[in-house]
Each structure stands twice: as C-alpha cells, then as structure tokens.
Amino acid sequence: MSSSSYQKIYQIVKNIPCGKVATYGQIADLAGFPGQARLVGYALNSLPEELDIPWHRVINSQGKISFAGGSGWYEYQMSLLETEGIEFSPSGKIDLKQFQWQAK
DNA sequence: CTCGTGACGGTAT
DNA sequence: TATACCGCCACGA
Numbered sequence: 844m845s846s847s848s849y850q851k852i853y854q855i856v857k858n859i860p861c862g863k864v865a866t867y868g869q870i871a872d873l874a875g876f877p878g879q880a881r882l883v884g885y886a887l888n889s890l891p892e893e894l895d896i897p898w899h900r901v902i903n904s905q906g907k908i909s910f911a912g913g914s915g916w917y918e919y920q921m922s923l924l925e926t927e928g929i930e931f932s933p934s935g936k937i938d939l940k941q942f943q944w945q946a947k
Numbered sequence: 948c949t950c951g952t953g954a955c956g957g958t959a960t
Numbered sequence: 961t962a963t964a965c966c967g968c969c970a971c972g973a
Contacts, residue, residue, distance in 0.1 A: 848970060867955050882969060884954040889971075901954075909954040916954085 849886040851875065856887070859900040862928045863944035864937060866904045873946055884909065899923040900944075906937040 855873045859865050867880035876882050887898050899920045903909045910917040912935065921931065929942055 871955090876969085878956080879968060879970095880955040881953075881967090882955090885952085885970065887954050889953090898954080903955060904957090920954090 848874075848876070848882060849889070852883055852886040853890070853894060853896050856883075856896050856898060856901060858946070859897055859944050861897075862942070864900045864902050864924065864929060864939075864942050865944045865946075866902060866906075866939070867909075868904055869944075869946070870901060880904075900927075902937060906939045907935060 851874045852870060855870050856865070867883040868878075870883045871877065871879045874883070883901065887896075887901060890896055890898055908917055908920050910920060921935075924937070925931070929937055931937060
C-alpha cells in the first residue's frame with residue numbers, strides 16, 4: 844500500500860461519488876490533514892493520469908472551479924461535471940448545499 | 948541537503 | 961462584496 848500523503852489524498856478523492864463534489868478543505872480533513880487544503884491542490888496538480896482519479900469533483904470552498912476562468916482546463920472540468928449532472932449557476936458556481944458530498 | 952513551486956483557505960483591510 | 965496577504969507542507973530539481 845502506498846501511504847504517502849498524496850496517495851492518501853488520492854484515496855479520498857477516488858471515493859467521491861458521481862454527481863457529487865467535495866471541497867479541497869473537506870478532502871484534506873478526511874485525509875487526515877485538517878487545515879491543509881493546499882496539500883490537496885498540490886497533490887492533484889501532480890496527479891498521474893493513469894491513476895483514474897475523479898479529480899474534477901474537487902472544487903474550492905466557494906463552490907467554484909479552481910482553475911482560471913477561460914482556461915482550457917476550466918472548461919474541461921466544467922463539462923465533466925455537467926455531464927455528471929452537476930449544475931452551475933450563471934456566475935459559474937456550484938450549489939454546495941445541493942451537490943457537496945456528505946462523507947460518512 | 949537547499950530552494951522554489953503550487954488545483955487553497957481564512958482573516959484583515 | 962472585492963482584494964490582499966500570510967500560513968501550511970510535500971515533492972521535484
């Protein structure tokens with residue numbers, strides 16, 4: 844078992860169900876790094892594609908995609924989420940009340 | 948071993 | 961409400 848910090852984070856992200864999203868802070872907390880939201884971002888930044896992780900289901904605490912609006916990655920992530928049924932408000936925000944993953 | 952870098956978050960202004 | 965700044969830590973060169 845790979846148990847590095849990043850691997851731990853990937854493990855949590857992998858558990859996010861289709862149709863739901865989670866915030867960086869939430870993932871950090873679940874992974875055992877309370878308050879270390881940045882680590883989650885760093886981990887996903889260096890995420891190997893072959894790991895098959897639903898990285899697009901991770902957004903920031905404001906319910907928005909963390910990529911710069913207008914970037915190709917921003918649009919890519921948004922399309923992936925919409926395909927899973929996630930709805931965006933006109934301002935590009937996701938209603939966390941409705942779509943945030945409630946981990947047990 | 949040292950240094951720079953990076954998908955955030957909360958608080959202050 | 962928007963913008964600015966600081967703190968946190970792992971990983972690769």
